[in-house]
Amino acid sequence: MxxxxxxxxxxxxxxxxxxxxxxxxxxxxxxxxxxxxxxxxxxxxxxxxxxxxAPAAAGSPAAVAAGSTDDDKLWRSPETANLKAQICEMGRRMWIREYCDGNGGNISCRLGPDRFLCTPTGVSKGFMTPDMLCMVDGNGKQLAGTWKRTSEFMSHAAIYKSTPDAFSVAHAHPCYAGAFAVKGIQPPPRLIPELEVFVGTIAYAPYMHPGSPEMADEIFKRAPQHQSIIMGNHGVITWGKSVEDAYFKMEITDSYCRTIIHAQSLPGGVAIPAEGMSELLKLKQGIGLPDDRYDLKPAQLAEVDPWAEVCGQHGCSSPVNAWNPQSATETAPAELEALVKKLTEEILKNLSK
Ligand SMILES: [Zn+2]
Structure with a gap:
């Protein structure tokens, strides 16, 4: 109020x-x-x-124009106008893909040393206009814009602080990755090349109050090696080298989680072999993206059984591989044969008495 x-x-x-x-x-x-x-x-x-x-009263942190001449120039520059438009467009895509519910989600990008553009709080990310965006410094202090900045900016700031390569950050509450967030499961690797190359291991950060310094600490630790982080009981935060790139990481993360969830209703399960993983990581290193597995040997890359990870460790009563139609047809005749043999022996034994 x-x-x-x-x-x-x-x-x-x-x-x-x-x-x-x-x-x-x-x-x-x-x-x-x-x-x-x-x-x-x-x-x-x-x-x-x-x-x-409402336009903020003069002198309040959200006053229309930026305080210093340099900030004012930056705020009104064509480059900033372009980035504002990009953020609005990515917000629209996030909303269309159902990644943000209500007023949830937020996007930001770098503007200059210790200057960032970010989305406002309290507005659907699907219907933003460039005039709603805010300029803040690394401590979250609002320097320009008539709308109040997102309350979760400090999680973004943690990424900018720990990861110089991060140009833009996106945060949303997509449902499929959200399913992993509420189950406390880190999505396993070795399933789809798109994720291995363009996102890498999706990290998992335990629940902390949204926007709190504790949440920022958890993000800070993981961001240099992970472009996508699932925040326990909350959502996903991703970073990229452009505004669209940060959004792409969100899209790939949620698609991946969605595939895993659908796949769990099917029997069996395969994974990318060791050599395949090595090749993908070599390709990724060539592109210059971070990954925490570059030092691992092929055999180590294949140590993770993705299906056991998803289904085995969190109270799932039926391991994914338990029902295998192929092995079922193989074992059935063998059992039958043993039974026939045993019965024949019994009959022969009785006959010979
Ligand atoms: Zn959130």
Whole structure:
């Protein structure tokens, strides 16, 4: 709840804006209403608008223009405008792919040394416009933009701090990767080349309060070697070398998890052989992407049985390989043969008596 009193209203009037949009998150004092009326500022109640939808009062952290000239220049540059458009487009894709529910998810990218562009809080990522984005520093202090920055920016900042290669970060709550997040299972490797090369091992970070310094610490540790991290009981955070690349990691991660979940309803299970894994990792190293397995020998790469990982260790009553139609038809005649042999022996024994 944000209280708009006479003082806040006067500050707002000074920005020159002629419309004050608010919703039930705002409480306007009668004095504030008088100030708006006298100044000819129209009050617009917009229920769908999130809490910070109204232009921020001058002097508040979310004031429209950036404080310093350099920041203002950066904020209004064509490069920033281009990145804002890219972030809105990736938000639209995340929403279309059902990766973000309600107002969930957030995207950011680097703008310059200690300057970042990020999405606002309280808005569907599928319907953002460039004017909604925010500029912040590495400590999350908002420097420009009329909307309040995402509350989860510090998880993004942790990646920028620990991983100089990260240009952009995306966070969402996609359902298939989310299934792994709520089961506390790290998706196993060795199943699909696309993931091995373009994402690598998906890391798993235990649950910490969203946006907290503890969450940031967990992300900080894992980001240099993992471009995709499942956050326990929460969602996924990915980084990339461009805004679209960060989004791609999200898409590949969720697709991979979706395939595993569907595959579990089928019998059997195979994995990429050791040599295949070595080849994929060589290819990946050539592209210059990070991976924590470059030092492993082929045999070590094949040590993980992906299907045992998914089904074996978390109370699954039927190991995936338990039902194998091929071996079932092979063993059945053998058992039958043994039975026939045993019966024949019995009969012969009885006959000879
Ligand atoms: Zn989240």
């Amino acid at each position: 944000k209280l708009i009193a006479q003082k806040e209203a006067q500050d707002f009037v000074q920005t020159g804006a002629k419309e004050f949009r608010y919703n039930r998150e705002f409480r306007l004092t009668p004095g504030a209403k008088d100030v708006f009326t006298e100044a000819g500022v129209k009050l617009v109640f917009d229920e769908g608008a999130p809490a910070p939808a």
